[in-house]
Amino acid sequence: MLTHRLEAIRMSAAAGAEARGLDPSRPLTDADRDFLRKAWREHLVLVVRGVADLSAAAQMDFCRVFGEIGARARPAETRHEPDGAPAEVMYVSNKRENGRVIGSIPDGEMEWHIDQSYMANPAKGTCLYAIEVPREGGDTMFGNLYQAWETLPDDLRRAVEGRKVVNAYGHGGYGIQTRDANDPRAATRSHAHPIVATHPDTGRKLLYVNRLMSLRVEGLPEDESDELLFRLFDHAENPEFRFTHKWKQGDLLLWDNRCTIHARADFDKTQTRHLRRFSIRGDAVT
Numbered sequence: 001m002l003t004h005r006l007e008a009i010r011m012s013a014a015a016g017a018e019a020r021g022l023d024p025s026r027p028l029t030d031a032d033r034d035f036l037r038k039a040w041r042e043h044l045v046l047v048v049r050g051v052a053d054l055s056a057a058a059q060m061d062f063c064r065v066f067g068e069i070g071a072r073a074r075p076a077e078t079r080h081e082p083d084g085a086p087a088e089v090m091y092v093s094n095k096r097e098n099g100r101v102i103g104s105i106p107d108g109e110m111e112w113h114i115d116q117s118y119m120a121n122p123a124k125g126t127c128l129y130a131i132e133v134p135r136e137g138g139d140t141m142f143g144n145l146y147q148a149w150e151t152l153p154d155d156l157r158r159a160v161e162g163r164k165v166v167n168a169y170g171h172g173g174y175g176i177q178t179r180d181a182n183d184p185r186a187a188t189r190s191h192a193h194p195i196v197a198t199h200p201d202t203g204r205k206l207l208y209v210n211r212l213m214s215l216r217v218e219g220l221p222e223d224e225s226d227e228l229l230f231r232l233f234d235h236a237e238n239p240e241f242r243f244t245h246k247w248k249q250g251d252l253l254l255w256d257n258r259c260t261i262h263a264r265a266d267f268d269k270t271q272t273r274h275l276r277r278f279s280i281r282g283d284a285v286t
């Protein structure tokens, strides 16, 4: 018996759809799962609003509709999560207990990036659940990398076709998270991926670069590589390819990390922003 009907309501021209009619605390049918996977492929970012008191286990079940839960990318010594939390969880949080943050990347703005793009197999998707959000600010912005490729001028297409970009882990600490080619970790935690990639599920081409982690184009002198990359970043961050999500408590959001970049807007650090994150395991970028 059909007791509810799912709908995907488009949220912007570039990306994002609100999935309505879903109650993540109830078991999903096979038809629900197919609907969600199709909507995710089409809209790149899915949002379920007003989900009250979602447990970590229920959030993991939701993620498993789309793939396997990924391990934490960050080394164990940088973990701040409280004891008893699932091993795969990361709290994106500025919440402090006894003066110490209990999550990761707590405060401020964060530059455009692709999660784990410095790894050989970056996450396929990332899921955030909003437990507590500031009154304003701290928005997450998403850029559609299919559109970035499809609108790329011919000279830039010729310059990147067949080339690879080295993405490196080069951010950390607190405050604004920006590109830092001199971060010593960039040397050890990096991976080269094709700049023109193909999405494994949709078969569509996309422009796989991001300002925070893309350090250099293989085979080009540094000045040429920088010039090319900065033109690509500027192009990919065009507001026309963008969807901005304004967080509300109870939002459950999942983005396709294979075909989007994302960034975080600043917010008042005296207010709490506490999100629970899981990633979905991905494959090599091809």
Ligand SMILES: [Fe+2]
Binding pocket: 113, 114, 115, 262
């Ligand atoms: Fe991220």
